[in-house]
Amino acid sequence: MKILLYNPDNGVTRNFMPHLWMFLLQALTPPWHEGILSDGNAKAMDDAEIVKFVRENNIGLVGIGAMTRMVAKAYRVATAIRAAGVPVVMGGPHVTECPDEAIGKGGGPRYADAVALGEADETWPLIVEDAARGELKEVYQPERDEKGVDRKPSLQTYPSIPWEKLDLDQFSLVPQMFRSKLSGLGAGWGSFHVVPLETGRGCPYGCEFCTVTGFFGDSIRFRTNESVVDELLRLKERARKERGQIAVFFIDDNLAINIKRTKSLLRDIIKANAQLPWVAQISANLLRDEELVDLIAESGGQWVFIGMESIDPANMADVNKNFSKPGEYGAVLARLAQRNVYAITSFIFGMDNDTKGVAQRTLNEIHSWPPGLPVFGQLTPFPATPLYDRLEKTGRLTRPKHWMDFAPFWMAHTPLKMTIQEARDETDSAWRASYSPERNTEAINSISDAPFRYRLSHLISRLFFRGIYFPQMNKRAWMRLVFQNRRPILSLTKEAVGMWRSSKKNKTAAQGEPATVINEPKAA
Ligand code: B12
């Protein structure tokens, strides 16, 4: 049987990275069936096109995964596929949190034939076999322990995702027209993939707005160091062979949740020479450890995503995130920047102690830190979180089923000290100020001592991150963006040309030509 695993886009932004669940379930599919992947973020298809694809490829089962944010789209696609007579199973965080909704038990329409609740590593092969026999059940759920809690899969035996032979073409970030030219550049830039890789699951911190502790549980499970290192080595080999670049996103919710284990993993990566440029999420409180930060830099760490949420300790206490101390954010970022590791700093507006002016107050703090990539969201009550329950009990939800009419950057409850419109305006002004051409130039200039490749990576990342808020999904938008940011782009391009000329001259000199004295470019 052919199975299509489909991930919808959210209709607003495109993810830069494919979703791990698809590759994982594909690797867990019994080998006599075939899993085909399609991600709306990489290849947008409307409902009719998906149905056509399903028909033409003789698909016998469609699996759809979705976060809350894109579930309305997922339901729409599922309805179209079911109308064409092909069964649909849905999984992922949203259907786990609202299990009745997808199968029409809450009184609404039915969108899916079956739902897979929680972690589906062990239930997926059963689902596939039941579907092949035409005996799909309505609900699949991991076995439960005596307390009624899902038995979580151990990650000690983790499937090997065959990255070395998967067709990743739809996920390359290098536009088709540049691929052949760029593959000749340096070690090769013919393709660029950001690949998701997990080393562990679970987070015990239980922040009020977060679904992770409820979904993955508070006991943390890790893969073996060997299996992670093996995956990295295979990715590295693939990048070398196809003269492209691969960066890894360690999608663990907190890569350093067990510092001893993280250090051992990073040491093993270094020992095996398995370094690839990587990004990971690590909470600020765990980045006090100098040795850990050294290992992060040495093992290829380039960007650390830090959920800073707010610079106001009262807000942090409200959402049960007191372990993260706004007062030490600056020092944490400086510690990283000393090693040329920079941070994606994530903030939430519309918290209960926020008032008008929160954006400017936050920006003032940010500007006193080494430059990073700030991202701004709003407090969102995801179903089944303690936050959702609190707001529901106190009658504060203005759109209790906000996911059915998804409205980006428009809150689903009213904050205590500002209006929804004010929260929207604060978010807007924070994005505008953080990614203006002036701010981009200032950020790159402020790290003028850093080696060239870090400044280049910083600028490119800034241009991409801007797209989380400002629509830049077509060529025109990108051309306008490049024009607006021509100053830092031109300056880095000049520097790159200078470096390239120097290295060419050096090569010629080494081949026996008369030696030329070359001035090393400032930050090569
Ligand atoms: C990586 C990641 C991202 C990436 C993008 C996703 C990607 N390309 O991988 C980035 C950083 C861009 C991102 C962004 C956001 N994210 Co995010 N992200 C994650 C993270 C950390 C890991 C996802 C992952 O791969 N997990 C590992 C895999 C193996 O687990 P899984 O996806 O749950 O899949 C398992 C099961 O759910 C199930 N399953 C999943 N799908 C399906 C489908 C079928 C058919 C079946 C049978 C089973 C199944 O099987 C899998 C194996 O057990 C999760 C937290 C987490 N630990 O999961 C948050 C998480 C998914 N993100 C979340 C949120 C809220 C966001 C943002 C909205 C944040 C924001 N405010 O901007 C944005 C939205 C992005 C968008 N496109 O609109 C929430 C979603 C909550 C919810 N109910 O929707 C999560 C759970 C974190 C949280 N704090 O609660 N995110």
Ligand code: SF4
């Ligand atoms: S630390 Fe991160 S993953 Fe853990 S509960 Fe808090 S927000 Fe969620």
